[in-house]
Amino acid sequence: MGKNAERAAETAEVVDQSVVDVASLASWMDARELVTGSDIRDLRPLSGGTQNIMLRFERGDRSFVLRRGPRHLRERSNRVIRREMRLLAAIADTDVPHPKLIAPCPEESVLGAAFYLMEPVTGINVAVELPEPQASDPAMRHGMGLSVVDAIAKLGAVDHLAVGLADFGRVEGFLDRQVDRWLGELASYQQYPGYPGASIGDVSTVAEWLRRNQPARWTPGILHGDYHFANVLFEPAGTAVAAIVDWEMCTVGDPLLDLGWLLATWPHAEGGVAGMNSALGGHSGFPTEAEVIARYAQHSTRDLSGIQWYAVLACFKLGIVLEGTYARACAGQAPERVGQRLHAATLSLFEQASRRINAA
Missing domain, CATH: 3.90.1200.10 (Aminoglycoside phosphotransferase (APH), C-terminal lobe)
Incomplete structure (x- = not known):
């Protein structure tokens, strides 16, 4: 998502350890029956146009994108993420093209910040690179x-x-x-x-x-x-x-x-x-x-x-x-x-x- 690019693998390791407790995320997903009982794999950051963090990962046979505020949260960071998840839930049944919300977590207790999971989007950002055709x-x-x-x-x-x-x-x-x-x-x-x-x-x-x-x-x-x-x-x-x-x-x-x-x-x-x-x-x-x-x-x-x-x-x-x-x-x-x-x-x-x- 975002600019549809990935950072280097070493950056992914830093982000993994500092902003996502994988065990806590897995337990939270298990409680909601979101592909239970399997490891979270290939956790990697996606770049975007904002300071917010987006991470793509695989679990079972399904892909997810996690979005949360920046590593160093600002005063409004969690509020912004909660508003986003509410908006995406509200337009879920409309014809507006948007990333599909999978599950929101407005609480900060799971990862230390509000976050939500959404479906990955297969798409290109033509403001970054205009490809063929x-x-x-x-x-x-x-x-x-x-x-x-x-x-x-x-x-x-x-x-x-x-x-x-x-x-x-x-x-x-x-x-x-x-x-x-x-x-x-x-x-x-x-x-x-x-x-x-x-x-x-x-x-x-x-x-x-x-x-x-x-x-x-x-x-x-x-x-x-x-x-x-x-x-x-x-x-x-x-x-x-x-x-x-x-x-x-x-x-x-x-x-x-x-x-x-x-x-x-x-x-x-x-x-x-x-x-x-x-x-x-x-x-x-x-x-x-x-x-x-x-x-x-x-x-x-x-x-x-x-x-x-x-x-x-x-x-x-x-x-x-x-x-x-x-x-x-x-x-x-x-x-x-x-x-x-x-x-x-x-x-x-x-x-x-x-x-x-x-x-x-």
């Missing part, structure tokens, strides 16, 4: 782009009340909170020594435009929160989405922000967002923005007349999130090279926001 077939890339839109439209169409997620997010005032929430985040970066301040574009103009043009009405639904090509796995030789992954930012809010996020990060033949490395940059064939919006509309009853507002909000929010890594890099708390690259992405996103505002 997709690499040489623009028509396939076009189909992949449409499939990415279809997948998030399916998620946005799920009735969050019907699947038991009525209390999964703070629906009231969701859009009202966005601008001030992220301006506050940006201001907090001044705490990092060496950070020169937010020279990332006309933040105040973008913020004011977002306040003035905020949609008056919207319909709550499930929000992935970080939806782009890197968080999607495709069927290896096809165009269909096999699974949406990395659900740690999921909530109930306005699902059109997921569509706006997708537009803000969409691959283009000229390279996409500067500073955001992707194997898709420079490839042609993907649907145009107009096609993306029209495709979403085919699967949704939501009002898309204000979709540019959501794309600008996505640029604003994602840009500020990425700037946080640059601020930490200035303080020596993150790699300098990564900080510089993500700062370039922030600049690109705010330039995009200004272009969208001027064209609106």
